[in-house]
Amino acid sequence: MSNGDAVNGNGPAADSTHTPSQRYLSTRGEDSGFSFEDVVLKGLASDGGLYIPEEIPQAPEWQSWKDLSFTDLAFNILSLYISPAEIPADDLRDIIRRSYSTFRSEHVTPLIHLKDNIHLLELFHGPTFAFKDVALQFLGNLFEYFLVRRNAGKEGRDRYHLTVVGATSGDTGSAAIYGLRGKKDVSVFMLHPKGRVSPIQELQMTTVLDPNVHNLAVTGNFDNCQDIVKALFADPDINATHKLGAVNSINWARILAQTVYYFYSYFQLARQQPDTFKIGDKVRFSVPSGNFGDILAGYFAFRMGLPVDKFVIATNENDILDRFWKTGRYEKKPAYGADAQGGLESDGVKAHEDGVKETLSPAMDILVSSNFERLLWFLAYEVAATAGLNDEWNKRQAGQQVASWLSDLKTKGGFGPVYDDVLASARRTFESERVSDPQTLDTIRAFYRDVGYVLDPHSAVGVEAARRSAERAPQGVQIISLSTAHPAKFAGAVNLALEKEEGFDFEKKVLPEQFVGLDKKEKRVREVVNDWKAVRDIVREEVEGELQGKR
Ligand SMILES: Cc1ncc(COP(=O)(O)O)c(C=O)c1O
Numbered sequence: 329m330s331n332g333d334a335v336n337g338n339g340p341a342a343d344s345t346h347t348p349s350q351r352y353l354s355t356r357g358e359d360s361g362f363s364f365e366d367v368v369l370k371g372l373a374s375d376g377g378l379y380i381p382e383e384i385p386q387a388p389e390w391q392s393w394k395d396l397s398f399t400d401l402a403f404n405i406l407s408l409y410i411s412p413a414e415i416p417a418d419d420l421r422d423i424i425r426r427s428y429s430t431f432r433s434e435h436v437t438p439l440i441h442l443k444d445n446i447h448l449l450e451l452f453h454g455p456t457f458a459f460k461d462v463a464l465q466f467l468g469n470l471f472e473y474f475l476v477r478r479n480a481g482k483e484g485r486d487r488y489h490l491t492v493v494g495a496t497s498g499d500t501g502s503a504a505i506y507g508l509r510g511k512k513d514v515s516v517f518m519l520h521p522k523g524r525v526s527p528i529q530e531l532q533m534t535t536v537l538d539p540n541v542h543n544l545a546v547t548g549n550f551d552n553c554q555d556i557v558k559a560l561f562a563d564p565d566i567n568a569t570h571k572l573g574a575v576n577s578i579n580w581a582r583i584l585a586q587t588v589y590y591f592y593s594y595f596q597l598a599r600q601q602p603d604t605f606k607i608g609d610k611v612r613f614s615v616p617s618g619n620f621g622d623i624l625a626g627y628f629a630f631r632m633g634l635p636v637d638k639f640v641i642a643t644n645e646n647d648i649l650d651r652f653w654k655t656g657r658y659e660k661k662p663a664y665g666a667d668a669q670g671g672l673e674s675d676g677v678k679a680h681e682d683g684v685k686e687t688l689s690p691a692m693d694i695l696v697s698s699n700f701e702r703l704l705w706f707l708a709y710e711v712a713a714t715a716g717l718n719d720e721w722n723k724r725q726a727g728q729q730v731a732s733w734l735s736d737l738k739t740k741g742g743f744g745p746v747y748d749d750v751l752a753s754a755r756r757t758f759e760s761e762r763v764s765d766p767q768t769l770d771t772i773r774a775f776y777r778d779v780g781y782v783l784d785p786h787s788a789v790g791v792e793a794a795r796r797s798a799e800r801a802p803q804g805v806q807i808i809s810l811s812t813a814h815p816a817k818f819a820g821a822v823n824l825a826l827e828k829e830e831g832f833d834f835e836k837k838v839l840p841e842q843f844v845g846l847d848k849k850e851k852r853v854r855e856v857v858n859d860w861k862a863v864r865d866i867v868r869e870e871v872e873g874e875l876q877g878k879r
């Protein structure tokens with residue numbers, strides 16, 4: 329499929345009055361020429377790839393953005409990708425303003441100094457206390473905007489009804505639900521691995537009773553949920569009857585919205601440390617990583633012109649990314665580590681037969697990182713470009729290479745080692761660190777003792793990686809470590825680390841009022857087996873019920 333064809337193969341064609349500033353292509357090379365609106369509503373490309381912009385726009389004026397508010401900065405950055413012909417400037421400003429008015433901090437994503445040259449970018453001040461809110465509040469409003477526009481003057485079954493299907497290891501689910509609850513013409517189906525999200529995360533999702541919200545607890549792991557979502561997108565049958573939409577970071581708008589806080593944190597650092605950090609200095613980012621969406625947003629900010637010294641990929645013991653950077657091989661893990669005893673690794677972490685380890689940072693318990701595919705495209709493109717042929721050829725080569733790697737991942741469980749120049753290019757911009765559960769607990773404890781700060785386990789993985797990276801970093805480099813969730817979402821890990829600390833009281837020190845009494849609320853969730861067809865049947869049944877006003 330190409331250029332301006334119907335969304336999902338059956339939706340309305342892109343409206344020629346909304347001329348795009350930017351075209352998008354698929355990482356697997358078979359799908360191209362789409363507008364921003366197309367890719368936001370479509371989510372996943374029809375060849376199974378992920379959408380990327382044909383060109384990464386440069387931001388030559390970025391230095392003059394230093395004193396802008398978060399929302400003004402967001403407007404400037406997003407405008408590089410969304411032309412006023414697609415969304416008029418006033419409308420875009422309004423979408424951005426509404427999206428961030430729900431945040432509890434005037435900075436939206438405040439930066440605080442943690443210790444020495446390590447700074448913490450707090451991304452958890454949105455409605456669900458996780459970094460996903462930054463993108464999903466925006467995406468929810470964007471969906472609404474496009475649907476209102478498409479449905480003007482239409483009634484009943486003629487209206488464009490979006491069926492969002494998403495997979496979550498805990499945080500995307502609630503953030504997407506809060507971004508979309510009660511919105512007209514949208515149904516939301518969130519699949520989470522039954523029993524493998526934290527109790528608060530589960531309650532945040534299942535206590536939302538709006539008729540358009542459907543929680544499905546899948547007997548399986550996060551990757552099974554993600555595979556079901558991708559199978560639904562690949563199924564022509566459901567695509568013919570329902571217009572599927574994505575809220576996971578396969579949706580380009582998720583990545584785009586997240587680029588803003590990389591710039592914003594850089595400017596906050598310059599404002600906070602005018603004597604030691606000047607605009608133009610390079611900064612290092614450490615990012616707790618699972619699906620690779622958050623760190624990929626940083627990569628786009630870097631490619632747009634932000635001076636970055638290195639990105640540190642921080643993984644937990646589900647370490648496919650760390651292993652790639654160390655070996656050049658991208659491989660799913662064998663079921664159990666060599667030292668496993670009856671499903672328990674030597675450090676006490678539970679390893680499931682499917683290869684996923686159940687760690688203290690469960691939102692990163694992911695076997696395969698879906699956004700890594702987007703980076704692979706850019707790495708392959710860079711290598712193709714050294715051949716000196718034309719850009720069209722380079723893009724085609726990159727798409728073919730990515731399709732071949734991803735096919736090996738599917739059929740053989742992995743690929744690699746990749747060519748030396750691909751790995752060298754990856755290592756120029758990124759490095760990686762793997763942080764075990766005991767190290768995560770030690771980090772939470774150490775920073776609580778040292779500076780009185782309570783880190784959530786995911787943020788602790790990032791901070792420990794930042795601390796290790798600081799030992800190798802050039803003298804004086806400032807490191808911004810992304811804090812991806814509020815500690816109250818992970819009471820188990822935080823209490824494990826801090827319960828013996830004198831004076832520590834989880835309820836008084838950590839628990840926000842919004843979480844109090846959640847467990848007393850009514851819940852709605854359906855259990856489903858790990859079978860995409862069973863999920864498809866539920867989606868059909870529930871959407872029909874909603875459209876007939878039965879729910
Ligand atoms: C709290 C938390 N930290 C880190 C991550 C990893 O982010 P990403 O999947 O974008 O790499 C996630 C899940 O996505 C998360 O929920």
Ligand SMILES: N[C@@H](CCOP(=O)(O)O)C(=O)O
Nearest residue numbers: 496497498499500576577691
């Ligand atoms: N950690 C995520 C997993 C889904 O990742 P996404 O960024 O692709 O939506 C979660 O919390 O659900």
